[in-house]
Amino acid sequence: MRAIVVSTPGDSSALEYTEVPDPVPGPGEVLIDVAASGVNFIDVYHRMGRYQLPLPFTPGSEGAGTVAAVGPDVTGVSVGDKMGWVNIPGGYAERAVIRADRLIPIPDAISPEAAASVMLQGLTAQYLTHSTYEIRPGDDVLVHAGAGGMGQLLIQVAKLRGARVITTVSTAEKEKIAREAGADHVLRYDGFAEAVKEITGAGVHVVYDGVGAATFEGSLASLRPRGVLALYGAASGPVPPFDPQRLNPLGSLFLTRPSLHHYILTREELLSRAEMVFGWLAEGRIRVNVFRRYPLAEARQAHDDLEARRTTGKLLLIP
Known part of the structure; x- marks a missing residue:
């Protein structure tokens, strides 16, 4: 599969679009076909090394998509389910492996792309x-x-x-x-x-x-x-x-x-906050302004636009 990989912290040129092995879910994990991943300043901090992650890594702290496979010991999640996640690196990729207990079910009324737009923000x-x-x-x-x-x-x-x-x-x-x-x-x-x-x-x-x-x-x-x-x-x-x-x-x-x-330490807190946000979105009480959708290969441009304050809304990467 294709993914963005950071091997050495630095400017946006550190974001390398490359071929990587397909991930395999282990015990308690789920494989997601990524529909969209949000671009946020925390991803910039990770890329720069201000907030350090083990190298090499795939950035992207939020995303949403469809379950492609489940690992051993996973219950309550099935292939084809729409799921999102937040505060877990790895979203800048065609597929991501996420712990089942940190996945957020996406209501039928909300698309994975819309869900990815509100996971972190x-x-x-x-x-x-x-x-x-x-x-x-x-x-x-x-x-x-x-x-x-x-x-x-x-x-x-x-x-x-x-x-x-x-x-x-x-x-x-x-x-x-x-x-x-x-x-x-x-x-x-x-x-x-x-x-x-x-x-x-x-x-x-x-x-x-x-x-x-x-x-x-x-x-x-x-x-x-x-x-x-x-x-x-x-x-x-x-x-x-x-x-x-x-x-x-x-x-x-x-x-x-x-x-x-620190505000989603438990699964109960994670789900209760997400349920409220999804409710607002489904009822039209809040709206998300997606400023631009970038192909995954254009992650460098997304970071450049964000850092230069050329954006007025949400940025998404689409694999």
Whole structure:
């Protein structure tokens, strides 16, 4: 089969499209014919070596497809079932082997491609808004990068929770996309903290920041007393070392660096979060804007587009 393999960390040229042996499921494992795999910044971090995986490896932290074979000791999964997965590398390939207890059944009303579009970003939006900081009706929320795939989902889910949503974007085109997602106020990055305070008076209850270094200081300045900064990513680079004492004079703020892994530790939690996201999708309460579908062989281009911020929605690789 064909797959993307990283043998040495580096820029997008490290993504090698090559022939590899067909995988075989072992005990407790399932072989999936991949229909689509999502492209996310965590894949870039893996490729660069910022988050290290054993070499060589096939990147891709989410995907969906159809069961092609089941290994020994697997129950409740049959050939032909539609399944998805998240937080497991190996999606940039024509086939992937996934542990059966980490597979997520895909409802009949949702295609594997649609499911692949919400595995990582949809579950992330769910846990950020329901667990990291449980949004209440009337809360003020700041979402950075509102025109990206993650930002658009966060805006939509925050609105489902009854929040007033402020977001940041870099261009007029991206402002239009963020407003279509439901944002109440759309700001440019320059001076956004002052604008947030003008809109809200006291500041927002929570900031969802996946940008990192470039927005961190402004995110802190945008919070009201006892507000929460959920720093869930670092698209612009990691935040420099930080003295937690600074949180005190800024209003006894809360700072957390969450990751999806710790919010789907059990199978029950994984399935309950996925069920909620699939429900929203099937009912039309959220929509996914797929910016572009790339052939698997064009994974380098997908990474280049993502890193250059040329995208305004979800990126998918199609084997």
